[in-house]
Amino acid sequence: MxxxxxxxxxxxxxxxxxxxxxxxxxxxxxxxxxxxxxxxxxxxxxxxxxxxxxxxxxxxxxxxxxxxxxxxxxxxxxxxxxxxxxSDAHYINFFNGIKGQSQFGFKTPSSKEKAVMVEYSSPNTNKPLHLGHVRNVILGYSVSEILKASGKNVYKTQIINDRGIHICKSMLAWKRFGNEETPQSSGLKGDKLVGNYYVKFDKEYKVEIQQLISEGQTEEDAKKNAPILLEAQQMLLKWEAGDEEVVALWKMMNGWVYEGFDATYKSIGVDFDKLYYESQTYLLGKEFVAEGLKTGVFIKKEDGSVWCDLTEDGLDEKIVLRSDGTAVYMTQDIGTAIQRTKDFPDVGGMVYTVGNEQEYHFQVLFLIIKKLGFEWADNLYHLSYGMVDLPSGKMKSREGTVVDADDLVDEMAQTAGEISEELGKLDGYSPEEKQVLYKKIGLGALKYFILKVDPRKRILFDPKESIDFQGNTGPFIQYTYARIQSILRKSNIEDTVTLNNVDMALHPKERELIKQLELFPEVIQNAADNYSPALIANYTYELVREFNSFYQNVSILGADTDAEKVFRVQLAQSVANTIKNAFGLLGISVPERM
RNA sequence: GGCCUCGUAGUUCAACUGGAUAGAAUAUCAGAUUUCGGCUCUGAGGGUUGGAGGUUCGAAUCCUCUCGAGGUCACCA
CATH class of the missing domain: 3.30.1360.70 (Arginyl tRNA synthetase N-terminal domain)
Structure with missing residues (x-):
């Protein structure tokens, strides 16, 4: 107890x-x-x-x-x-109990409890990842780690939107203008290369629209009749028919994109246990639509389109199959969800990390799954997060205001490097080691900046002013960790030494610090219940503030007695360990020096 | 227009889910090192929680209205 x-x-x-x-x-x-x-x-x-x-x-x-x-x-x-x-005795006892635990506060996943599948990142394969994906990925990864620490088995997954008209646009532009360009021939990252052709398509499309307008068409007609668009639509039909040439091109270009995505994910430091592709799940969705038609969950209209009537639930009618029989987004999402429970029978619920503009979609999706009779429908949760805005407003690809994920990570590392060159204690670090460290700090700043805010709230991101490194920031916390490591290096005290120190009187700062440590298990649980990394971030910051105040007021290595010295070193060690573990839950690593 | 979020010091965020005098950071100003990393610490000023009602011992939090910002209501994803 x-x-x-x-x-x-x-x-x-x-x-x-x-x-x-x-x-x-x-x-x-x-x-x-x-x-x-x-x-x-x-x-x-x-x-x-x-x-x-x-x-x-x-x-x-x-x-x-x-x-x-x-x-x-x-x-x-x-x-x-x-x-x-x-009483002080309570705090001393408590501390003696936890000081050797490397994972204090974490529960080990129980096999009795149902596992959770967390989906984060659902990219289209026609362009590179951007700032919005970065929030998505960082948030989803952190929530996964927090759920694990709270005692659940977690599968991290991704849904890759690998089919549709948008990919065909890139494919067509590449065929027309690409001259067989490949990532190898150009040295471009695969996702960037494919993204360039998506932009080229859009340019050409606009030119053709102007051409048609000058020939007397209305703008509305011109947008529908532009030859390049018609050709892209033809391509999509060919793809669905399994045309060998189109499918081969599709596979090749998607392959480039996946390589690019993998590099970005690796750079950000996130991973997945299982990948899902919409091209592989939409058919299962269609099966269940047919099933639902039989059981009366869905209705077919005269033109052949299939709908779900949700008006009794206070929502609208929702289409689940087009009149030509092709799948819509909802169809494949139904299929994907069911596929996941087939692949992982121990999964009892899912978390979808997706932006808040899709709240209505998920409300409907969950309701439909429930109507189809799956009892796990009650354990589906849309982890909805607010948009990331720039000072200029929304990110718009057409206006070139999209912040690219790779560029962003590089810039953060560079800024971290500039500051470290000035202030760091890095004698003896090789240039390579320094680069690794700068990345660690830059990513820490970025992830903390995003995660400390309640997911629901929109974030204003100013790339020019970049991100602070002082105050309530990732680097501030990393710095405190590094400073503790410095003390530990000098102390030469084993953390396993135990003392008969129950009668010791605690310094008020020591008390406060232990009190803060004592809160950690509850904070993890709370963060898991609320799907909120922000609670972990704020807790860690409080812990660090308490430590710095302790550090300023009490000498650790210069303590009056050996017993006090050992106690304080071990306390510092526990704090450092908790910082490390808490930051691990945020996907942020901590440096030995900086 | 219907539905859903959000609105808190100049700025960026908190407030343990209804609890004490709404707290941090940042910026500004004033201080602290014979000490283990000063990217630190201590203090000051800065608020009608967008506004108006209501619910009760007690409201930033719940209800109603209102103003503002965003989202969503596609045979798009």
Whole structure:
């Protein structure tokens, strides 16, 4: 039983013994700095069960706790708040218990519990990844790690949108203008190369539209009749018919893109356990649409299109199959979801990390899956995040304001390098080691910047001003970690040494630090329940602030006694380890020096 | 227009899901090192939580209205 559970149990006991009443739950919060105490029980909610003056009730509970709970040293009541002081012995015991644990706060995944599949990143294969994907990927990866740490088995996955008119556009432009250019011949990254042809298509398309308009067509007609567009549509039909030449081209160009994506994912530091391709799941979706037609979940209209009527659920009618029988996005999403539960029978739920412009889509998708009779439909969650805006507004590919993912990571590393050259302690590092480090810091800055904000909120990203390295930032936390490592290198103390130190009096800063450590398991759980890396980020920042304050006030290596010195070194070690673990949950690595 | 988010110091974000005098960072100003990494620490100023009502012991949080920003309502993805 941890401290809070012990207290909760005893507060309930107190209510039972003193007032002969049953209390369902006890509300705790951290005691505010201006009052004495470590943890606070809020008395007000108890008034529903126990009639009386909140101050008196608080006093009586406090008295009971002091008498019955070893860890409770003293208490005071301010208005309806019972502030409890905890003994140093408790904190020392607690710390002795965790200091050797490399994974303190993490639960090991239980095989009894159903696994979760987390989808993040759902790129189209016609252009490179950009800033928006970066938020998606960083967020999804972190949530996966947090869910794992909270005791769930997790499969990380990706859905690759590898078919459709957009790919055909790139393919056609390459055929027309490409002169057999390949990533090898040009030295371009595959996804960049394919993206260039998508842009070329759009340029040519515009030229043709102008041409048709000058020949007397309306703009609307011209957009429909441009020869290059018609040809792309032909190509799509050929693809669906399995035309060998088109399929071969499609495979080749998609292959280039995957190589490019892999490089970007690797650079950002994320990975996947399983990949899904829409070209392989849309057929299963169609099967289940046919199935749903039989069972009456869907209805067929006169023109042959198939719909799901959701008006009784307060939504609209939604199309699941076109009149020509081809699949829409919804069709393949149904297929993909079902395919996943077939491939991984232990999966009991899924998390979709997708931007908030698709909230309605997922609302409908989950409802349809439920109507199809899958009980896991209740465990589907759309992890919806806000858009990333630039100072100029939305990113628009046509206006060339898209921030490329690779460029962004490079720029962050470069900025980190410039700052480190000035301030770093990197004597003896080779140029290669320095590059690795700069990347670590640059990525840390970027990931932290994105993750510390509640996913739902939109982010304003200013590439020019880049990202701060001071204050509540990734590098600030990395710096604190590196500084602790420096102390540990000098200390020569084994972290396994145990002391009989239970009678020791704690310095207030030591207390605060241990208190902060004690919160970590609860924070992980909370972050998992809320799918919120921001809670981990904010916790880590608080921990680091406490440490820096401790560091400033208390000498670690210059402690008065050996026992104190060992204790403080071990405390610093635990803090460093927790920083490392917490940052691991955010997908950020920490440096030994910087 | 219907539905869904969001609105908090100049700026970027918090607020333990209804709890105490709304906290940090940044910027500004004033301080701290015979000490283990000063990318540090301590302090000051800065707020009618967009606005108006309501619910109750208690509201940034819940309800109603209103203003503002964004999203979504395709045989697109």
């Amino acid at each position: 941890n401290l809070q559970e012990t207290l909760s149990h005893n507060v309930k006991q107190a209510i039972k013994v003193v007032f002969d009443a049953e209390l369902q739950s006890v509300e705790f919060q951290a005691t505010r700095k201006e009052f004495a105490g470590d943890i606070t029980v809020v008395v007000f909610p108890m008034l529903r069960v126990v009639k009386g003056n909140p101050v008196q009730i608080g006093e009586q509970i406090g008295q009971y706790l002091v008498e019955h709970v070893e860890e409770v040293k003293a208490f005071n009541v301010v208005k309806g708040f019972l502030n409890i002081e905890i």
